[in-house]
Amino acid sequence: MRLAHRFAMENDLIRADMVEATEFPDLSTRYHVYAVPKTVINENAFIEGSAPEGQLIEAIVNALEENTRKSES
Amino acid sequence: MRPRHREDYGVSLIREEDKSAIGDVLKSLVNPVKLVHFTQELNLPYGREARELLQDLAALSDKLSVEVFNLLLDKERVAEYGIDKGPATIVRNGKDYGIRLYGLPAGYEFSTLLDAIIAVSQGDSGLEAETRKKLQEISRPVHLQVFTTPT
Numbered sequence: 069m070r071l072a073h074r075f076a077m078e079n080d081l082i083r084a085d086m087v088e089a090t091e092f093p094d095l096s097t098r099y100h101v102y103a104v105p106k107t108v109i110n111e112n113a114f115i116e117g118s119a120p121e122g123q124l125i126e127a128i129v130n131a132l133e134e135n136t137r138k139s140e141s
Numbered sequence: 142m143r144p145r146h147r148e149d150y151g152v153s154l155i156r157e158e159d160k161s162a163i164g165d166v167l168k169s170l171v172n173p174v175k176l177v178h179f180t181q182e183l184n185l186p187y188g189r190e191a192r193e194l195l196q197d198l199a200a201l202s203d204k205l206s207v208e209v210f211n212l213l214l215d216k217e218r219v220a221e222y223g224i225d226k227g228p229a230t231i232v233r234n235g236k237d238y239g240i241r242l243y244g245l246p247a248g249y250e251f252s253t254l255l256d257a258i259i260a261v262s263q264g265d266s267g268l269e270a271e272t273r274k275k276l277q278e279i280s281r282p283v284h285l286q287v288f289t290t291p292t
Contacts, residue, residue: 088244
């Protein structure tokens with residue numbers, strides 16, 4: 069979790085929410101949160117468990133590319 | 142450093158024996174940090190606890206302050222910060238970096254809160270140079286939602 073907040077500091081386009089899963093059951097259901105931590109990137113990419121720095125940035129870049137492909141097709 | 146439930150301890154959500162340890166951590170604060178908190182105590186299960194926890198925490202450092210808004214009534218602020226649920230806590234200095242915590246920041250999430258406060262106060266993400274470079278190259282909006290639990 070800490071990484072996500074720190075990522076947000078580097079770029080104004082990035083925002084990072086920590087969500088207490090049990091207090092927001094609707095959101096947890098929507099994103100199929102069965103175990104924590106779980107990271108949701110722009111609604112379309114997911115990371116189960118805690119990801120190290122390199123893995124998280126890679127997942128974000130991939131998610132953005134995926135978004136672009138979808139909007140172009 | 143784990144805040145307990147209010148009913149267990151009476152006055153403060155932060156245990157007396159943890160206060161000095163947290164105070165020590167907060168000594169690394171450089172610039173002032175503001176916690177902007179949105180709540181609606183009567184309707185939120187941990188609304189009161191969340192507000193009191195933040196206020197107890199802010200009392201431990203003169204560089205830390207809390208501003209509390211009503212999630213339903215303070216519509217302008219809610220819109221300004223893009224808040225859609227509560228309790229919500231924004232960790233910011235002169236700048237809003239987009240750092241949000243939703244729910245009662247207890248247990249594991251309390252250390253997440255402390256970490257965000259320290260990073261914001263120091264104005265430094267502490268990330269590796271390569272990661273910073275890649276983050277700065279991002280040109281489209283990114284919304285990260287990390288689901289956690291207190292334990």
